Amino acid sequence: MIRKLEVKVDLPQYVVATDVAFAQMDAWYGHTRRDLKLDLIYPEDMTGKKYPCIVWICGGAWLTMDKSAHLFYLSQLARAGFAVASVEYRTSNEAVFPAQLQDVKAAIRYLRAHAERYRIDPDRVGVMGESAGGYLSAMAALVDDPVYDVGDYTDFDSSVQAACPWYPPTDPEGFTRVSPEEAAGAPESLLLGKNIARHKEDAIRISPLSYVTKEAPPFLIIHGTQDRTVPFAQGKVLYERLQEKGCDAALLELTGAEHADIRFFQQEVWDEIISFFREKLS
Numbered sequence: 620m621i622r623k624l625e626v627k628v629d630l631p632q633y634v635v636a637t638d639v640a641f642a643q644m645d646a647w648y649g650h651t652r653r654d655l656k657l658d659l660i661y662p663e664d665m666t667g668k669k670y671p672c673i674v675w676i677c678g679g680a681w682l683t684m685d686k687s688a689h690l691f692y693l694s695q696l697a698r699a700g701f702a703v704a705s706v707e708y709r710t711s712n713e714a715v716f717p718a719q720l721q722d723v724k725a726a727i728r729y730l731r732a733h734a735e736r737y738r739i740d741p742d743r744v745g746v747m748g749e750s751a752g753g754y755l756s757a758m759a760a761l762v763d764d765p766v767y768d769v770g771d772y773t774d775f776d777s778s779v780q781a782a783c784p785w786y787p788p789t790d791p792e793g794f795t796r797v798s799p800e801e802a803a804g805a806p807e808s809l810l811l812g813k814n815i816a817r818h819k820e821d822a823i824r825i826s827p828l829s830y831v832t833k834e835a836p837p838f839l840i841i842h843g844t845q846d847r848t849v850p851f852a853q854g855k856v857l858y859e860r861l862q863e864k865g866c867d868a869a870l871l872e873l874t875g876a877e878h879a880d881i882r883f884f885q886q887e888v889w890d891e892i893i894s895f896f897r898e899k900l901s
Contacts, residue, residue: 631662633697636737637687641729642722642770644709655709657726658686660694661702661737671743671900672702672730674759674779676723678750678879680806681711692884699893701900702739704730708755715812716825721769723759724777728768731775743900745781747892749879750849751806753787754827757857760838761830781899783839783892786849786878789857791815791822831860837867839895841883843876869895 640654662670673696677684686705693703708722727744734741748756760782768777791807802808802816807825815822823829838861842854854870861868871891876882 628665631664631668633660633662633694635660635690641706642725644714644718644722646713655707655722655725656686657704657706657729658690659702659704659737660690660697661739662697662700663738668738669734669740670700670702670738671745671896672704672734672737672739673896673900674723674727674730674744674746674756675703675705676708676746676748676752676755676759677705678748678752678785679710681719681751681810682806683710684708684752692889695889696893696896699897701896702737711806711809711812716810717767719755719810720758720762720767723755724767725770725772727759727777727779728772728775732772741775742780744779745783745896745900746779747783747785748787749785749883751788753784754789756782756784757787757789757827757838758830760836761827761832763834779836781837781839781896783841783895784854784857785841785883786843786846787827787840787854787857788849789827789853791826827857828860831857831864831866833864833866835861835864835866835868837895837899839869839871839892841871841873841888841892843873843878843880843882845875846878848878867899 636659638656641657642655643652646653686707696703706726708719731741746756746759760779799816803814808815840854840858842851844851858870873882
């Protein structure tokens, strides 16, 4: 039997590019170099249309990360009309702050430099991440200082137009209220490269709260009310600081949710995220 089907083209084709090298960094005590990579899902259609881009940053206490872990869920954002890039950054055993923020900004500059290749609208870039990645997404949105733009493509902008941090650690100063012995092994101390209980000014310096201004882009903060790893108060204080400055900010409380809870991966939460980025990156 022969059947004919006249197909109406309503949707783009989606392309997945993995392990795209966006920067090179020193490795092995400065003796070698290694690539930093990103995974990218982007739409292609016959019109050459450009799409807003969302940069995803994985969590892991700045000690470990896997840029490919959430590609299935990120594909939902692609099918909703976005290019999506999941980016790698150096962990705290490789380099201390600000290396992680520099890496994220390098990825954003790379994506803008190759916007034509990947069908990206360079004027519409958002950032989203979980936990340590939520922290970095907040910092990428709030910190506007050329000292953090190092490496290649520095002629391109590393700013973003919207941010959606999930359960972000925002107040490292809170760890200064415990003893130096308790703080010594904290992820924040390893990120800073110093015991934050003994270096309070430096702890404040790496907090997103220190960089909130009225020029901040729109924020959607998502946090579980029962988070015992990064307490709900950490997300709330960022929301409150943004509100104080008159910024466009919303806080989505997930009732009963723990850190990295399965509730974050339910469709109604992703519908909220899609709605936020559609509005703010329109």
